[in-house]
Amino acid sequence: MTPATKEEFRDAFRRGSAVAIAAAPFAVLFGAVAVDNGLSVAEATLMSATLYAGASQLVGVELFNHHVAPWLVVLSIFAVNFRHVLYSAAIAPHIRHLTFWEKATSLFLLTDPQFAETERRADRGIRVSYPWLMVLGLSVYVPWLFLTILGAFLGNLIGDPKAIGIDVLLPVYFMGLVLGFRSRAHWLPVVLASGAGSILALHFVGSPWHVSLGALAGIIVAALLPLDDAEAVAGDVAEGEA
């Protein structure tokens, strides 16, 4: 290993570990909530291994419990993860030099922090290499997987989730994510439209339709409102999930 490669590995591992520590409670939370919502430990682990996207995993298991139509669960996961489309579009210039399989594998690990770190490295004028991307991604991925398993086993021991306050963690977590996007264009009208839309839809149509109908209300509002300058729309792609 050349000193330069070694330095790349060290940098990627250090950054990845910091992300893994910050994400650790959510991995445990996901494991516990998944089991609480009727998934087996193996299913929760498989979900962490193949989706590897915290918010959408939590949305997914939340809907499992509501006996929602399967296609709607998948659509909701897709909707929550849609921001990745913007991420992979934004980092395209930095990873263009990679081979097909290098792109195919490193993009599997594309998360909010992976995106932010990649952008930051490219901003500093450093070429984003395949080993750096993989070490960064895997040093988050592997702990994520093991902490999911830990959480799932802890979840099995938990009797009444209300008594230990686990039931509010999910809505609070989503509230935090919503607030994380608050610097985006037309955030308040979108949130008000989605919030009102989902409450009305829950009342008049019922679960699970309140999710898609409420989201649709917010998205339509965003599309219809006068456009800001391009900067406001594209400016904060790095925000969102912790």
Place this chain on the structure above:
Amino acid sequence: MESLFHTQTLLIIAAGAIATYLTRVGGYVFITRMKRIPPRAEAALNAVPAAVLTTLVAPAAITGGWDVSLTMAIAFLVGLRLSLLPMLGVCWIVVMVIRHLIV
């Protein structure tokens, strides 16, 4: 313990994983083939996370009982100041105090 896997759950996870992977490669594939996204479509896409996530917050805050409603109101205020993890900690303490010391 129950069986390791249920067929329907497995199918949902597989489809969800494929959908997620498509979002991760989709932007790259799209942008390397296209010049420009229509501004209205971009504005709509930009609103997707807040719009979807809000629908998971609002009904819970309204229908979960007064203890949940109060906790969510505090979560909103706390969330304006703190990042996700401290926010979770504060709100967890709040709801535990309400349920075990006040009620």
